[in-house]
Amino acid sequence: MLFFGICTYKNIHNIQERSILKSNRIRQVNYQMALMLVLQSIKSSFASVPYAIFNTYMLITINRNKTLLHQAKENILSQIVYFLFWSNYTSFFVYMYSSTIFKDQWKKLMKKIFCCLYGKRQRQLHYQTQLKQMTVVQSMVKPN
DSSP states (O other), X not given: OHXXXXXXXXXXXXXXXXXXXXXXXXXXXXXXXXXXXXXXXXXXXXXXXXXXXXXXHHHHTTTSOOOHHHHHHHHHHHHHHHHHHHHGGGHHHHXXXXXXXXXXXXXXXXXXXXXXXXXXXXXXXXXXXXXXXXXXXXXXXXXX
């Protein structure tokens, strides 16, 4: 009886430790996700506002005569603004390489999607081949 009591006590202690570790892990995930969201929002603002302003300027001045120097300046500015705007989409890769939690969640999601899509396709192919085999067998068995 004493042996089972000690084992039960240790088991309860282990369960409590695991639940504490899980809550710490959840808290850590929530913190990292919130931080990533705040940083992404700030980065998106800095990248999108110049793009919107520049495109508005280009629409307003589209019918004006511009010198070659002015056109060259606008072209350089447009390349910088477009680079800023499109760099907005690189954050996914930054998160992927910097956050192990994000990377683990991404892998789980991709595995789930891949298994659903690939598994469904495999089942369809399997059923199609079985159906073909059944029709071939039935045609061989049926008397003419």
